[in-house]
Amino acid sequence: MKFLWRRLRRNNDQAELSQGSASSSGRVTSKHQALLLLSLPLILIYCFIYILGYLRGLEYSYIDFLFNLRLTTVGVRRIDPRLKLAAIDDKSIEEIGAVPWPRGVYAQLMEELDRLGVDLMVFDVIFSEPNQVRPQEDIRLAQVTKRFRNKVIHAFFEDQTPDEKGLLTVQVRLPYPALLNTGAKTGFVDNSKIEGNRTYTSLDRDGTVRRAYLAKQTVTGDYALALGAQAFAVLKGISIEKFVANFPHEISLNYPGIIKRLTQSGKIFVKEPYADFSIRDIIKRRLSPEKQRELKGAIVFVASTATGYYDHYPTPYYPNSPGVAMHMYALDNLLQNNFVRVWPRILSLLLTVFLGLLLAFSLERYSGILNAGLLIIVILTLFGTSAYLFIYHSIVFDILVPGICGFLVVMTTAIYRFAVEEKKKQSLRSTFSQYL
Numbered sequence: 001m002k003f004l005w006r007r008l009r010r011n012n013d014q015a016e017l018s019q020g021s022a023s024s025s026g027r028v029t030s031k032h033q034a035l036l037l038l039s040l041p042l043i044l045i046y047c048f049i050y051i052l053g054y055l056r057g058l059e060y061s062y063i064d065f066l067f068n069l070r071l072t073t074v075g076v077r078r079i080d081p082r083l084k085l086a087a088i089d090d091k092s093i094e095e096i097g098a099v100p101w102p103r104g105v106y107a108q109l110m111e112e113l114d115r116l117g118v119d120l121m122v123f124d125v126i127f128s129e130p131n132q133v134r135p136q137e138d139i140r141l142a143q144v145t146k147r148f149r150n151k152v153i154h155a156f157f158e159d160q161t162p163d164e165k166g167l168l169t170v171q172v173r174l175p176y177p178a179l180l181n182t183g184a185k186t187g188f189v190d191n192s193k194i195e196g197n198r199t200y201t202s203l204d205r206d207g208t209v210r211r212a213y214l215a216k217q218t219v220t221g222d223y224a225l226a227l228g229a230q231a232f233a234v235l236k237g238i239s240i241e242k243f244v245a246n247f248p249h250e251i252s253l254n255y256p257g258i259i260k261r262l263t264q265s266g267k268i269f270v271k272e273p274y275a276d277f278s279i280r281d282i283i284k285r286r287l288s289p290e291k292q293r294e295l296k297g298a299i300v301f302v303a304s305t306a307t308g309y310y311d312h313y314p315t316p317y318y319p320n321s322p323g324v325a326m327h328m329y330a331l332d333n334l335l336q337n338n339f340v341r342v343w344p345r346i347l348s349l350l351l352t353v354f355l356g357l358l359l360a361f362s363l364e365r366y367s368g369i370l371n372a373g374l375l376i377i378v379i380l381t382l383f384g385t386s387a388y389l390f391i392y393h394s395i396v397f398d399i400l401v402p403g404i405c406g407f408l409v410v411m412t413t414a415i416y417r418f419a420v421e422e423k424k425k426q427s428l429r430s431t432f433s434q435y436l
Helices: 002-024 030-051 056-074 090-096 103-115 135-147 227-236 240-246 279-283 289-295 323-336 345-365 368-393 400-435
Strands: 083-088 120-126 152-162 168-173 185-188 192-195 198-201 211-213 215-217 223-225 250-252 259-262 268-271 275-278 299-304
Touching (some): 030 400, 083 279, 090 279, 103 120, 103 279, 103 299, 120 323, 185 223, 185 227, 211 323, 215 240, 223 227, 227 323, 275 279, 275 289, 299 323, 345 400
Parallel strands (some): 083 275, 083 299, 120 152
Antiparallel strands (some): 152 168, 215 223
């Protein structure tokens, strides 16, 4: 029996040697079939799917994971301490009345903010139509704005209305003429832009806001800046033309994180990290001396956070962040020059190909255990590098897409090798039984 078994193994080895000599004359051996017939097509198909954008959801998930990893490990990132919010909150609505408020309220707010020493007032409130019922309110708001025109920014947006044929009618909703003629700066608040015959949005495919437009051409052909970018231009004393020429037109927002607290009723209270002040307390002069000192030299955004009276968007941290936060963080990213830099997709594609081929060649030469160890070491190294780059340098180095490709190569080739080895064993058993 032992003699027959040794003879069978010797015959099998001779067969493999003959296959090796055949490969030297140009034919493919079974040793390399896994690489040529499985790994290479798998890598190419995977890269093709990646190029078409079908793996974009994986990229979004990984970016959100990095944001939450940073929040867990190092906490909320520090933002510019000058950023404040004058909020149209529920308490203000209870005392002043339902919105829209008379525009004289905003004029009074500007006077109080100037008295407290605010450096810049940025309104995320639309004053596009003249008030036919209370024209004196419009006059007062325009007069106060003209007095503080160098430290006031008003908002506008492009209204896109599709007709029955799907054609868009675009109209720029600027502040009403008397307010526009005060000389105060304006900034757009919409998250879309039109280039040629196409409309683009800063919202990702899953609806989350990870990017922000800073500059765009309006339907009139003139360049305009977003609310946060316009505030940055005013603070730095630069024109729109200079901003367009020297700064990015679009950035990936570097969100600082959110503050979560447990209330006495057991609910989780979520708050953005900037300080907010109720407009009611400002115009009624109810702020404590400490709060008044906080507003000296501040950059105050005016927007609504009242229930049902504000626009909200999902972010990597929270599904209902107020829209004004995007403008505030865009300004913060510009002031600190720390907006997120995303690893170019072409480099992710090259890394995917390299990692897949590396593992495929390794699987042809070493055992499955060694290759599993190699895959774990490579993935952990890439993940550690990716986490470090994002936490300390705000650079997104996506390793999820290449990592999944490497895992698929290892699993597919391992299954193939198992099937081939099992087939060889069955063939050997069959030959052995014939000898018996």
